Amino acid sequence: MTGAASAVAGAPALETRALTKRYGGRLALDGVNLHVERGSVFGFLGANGAGKTTAIRILLALARASSGTARLLGHAPGSAEVRPLIGYCPDVPGFPSWMTGREVLEQAATLFQLPKSTTRRRVPELLDLTGLADTRARVGGYSRGMRQRLGLAQALINSPQLLVLDEPTSALDPMGRRAVLELLTELKGQTTVFFSTHLLPDVERVCDDVAILSDGRVAAEGPLREVRARFGGSRGRLIVETDQTERLREALLAPSGVGAGSGFALDVAEEAPGSRALVVTVDDVEDGAARIAALVGSLGARLFRLEPREASLEDVFVDLVEGAR
Numbered sequence: 001m002t003g004a005a006s007a008v009a010g011a012p013a014l015e016t017r018a019l020t021k022r023y024g025g026r027l028a029l030d031g032v033n034l035h036v037e038r039g040s041v042f043g044f045l046g047a048n049g050a051g052k053t054t055a056i057r058i059l060l061a062l063a064r065a066s067s068g069t070a071r072l073l074g075h076a077p078g079s080a081e082v083r084p085l086i087g088y089c090p091d092v093p094g095f096p097s098w099m100t101g102r103e104v105l106e107q108a109a110t111l112f113q114l115p116k117s118t119t120r121r122r123v124p125e126l127l128d129l130t131g132l133a134d135t136r137a138r139v140g141g142y143s144r145g146m147r148q149r150l151g152l153a154q155a156l157i158n159s160p161q162l163l164v165l166d167e168p169t170s171a172l173d174p175m176g177r178r179a180v181l182e183l184l185t186e187l188k189g190q191t192t193v194f195f196s197t198h199l200l201p202d203v204e205r206v207c208d209d210v211a212i213l214s215d216g217r218v219a220a221e222g223p224l225r226e227v228r229a230r231f232g233g234s235r236g237r238l239i240v241e242t243d244q245t246e247r248l249r250e251a252l253l254a255p256s257g258v259g260a261g262s263g264f265a266l267d268v269a270e271e272a273p274g275s276r277a278l279v280v281t282v283d284d285v286e287d288g289a290a291r292i293a294a295l296v297g298s299l300g301a302r303l304f305r306l307e308p309r310e311a312s313l314e315d316v317f318v319d320l321v322e323g324a325r
């Protein structure tokens, strides 16, 4: 029976200390420390090849660490205590094509030895939650998004305290991504969700906490807002809005000599598609603001807005990953 298993009191949902994985001469993970609070939605972010899948495989006891430790709800990966407490969905969940979604979930319930009454309640609940209740098709006829949602439902069958998901949205179209992200939001507070991704907007949308993995190392970790504030400062970004967007952009990007301040802008982008506000990346925010104000004046343009922009997760990510190379 699964009823006896429980988390170690006071233990975090997930913790790794100096987790290291070597493949021959290559360090896929290099001293990774993670701390995931219970009840949070935690984004494990990294570019392709950063080491996310390797870390998840170690957490699930599908691979062995070269050194370091990992604990899930206070227990060792793969231990008899931890298995009933966690749910896992790989990036490409596979199912027998002849089964229906309902049968897949019933089979998973059997594997977890759930009581029949629990299975009768839980299976339709999960089919509802994942939007698969009205589907009669066999899994072989499912779309990629439907498979991903069924994978999630399967991972939730045992009402896990910790859900581990490897790139749950990366193969999905925008509608499928939205459905999965909404699902993760619904789980907030009930189940700890730890998911890997290279999609920054997904993390910004649903995560409380984040770790950024770069070349096998944690480059930043903490609450999303703190990570943005703490690591977003290496370069500054200013928002400037005038009545002459195009002329200002040209002057900012002019290689030298044109206008009062050309040459100091490292990058110029629209704040949003079609917006007349520009986001200007500079080395020094105060100096940059003074130069932009002077430049706007010299163009005879009207200045509506000139302010520093809070770093987005993308700014942080790009700066950290570029900085590490």
Ligand SMILES: Nc1ncnc2c1ncn2[C@@H]1O[C@H](COP(=O)(O)OP(=O)(O)OP(=O)(O)O)[C@@H](O)[C@H]1O
Pocket (backbone or CB within 6 Å): 023, 026, 027, 028, 046, 047, 048, 049, 050, 051, 052, 053, 054, 055, 198
């Ligand atoms: N079985 C293996 N043998 C040798 N090298 C491996 C093995 N598995 C992973 N690696 C290497 O370890 C590094 C980390 O890979 P990993 O798959 O963990 O990254 P990832 O962040 O999950 O990337 P992706 O998003 O592309 O899946 C990569 O350089 C990869 O080539």
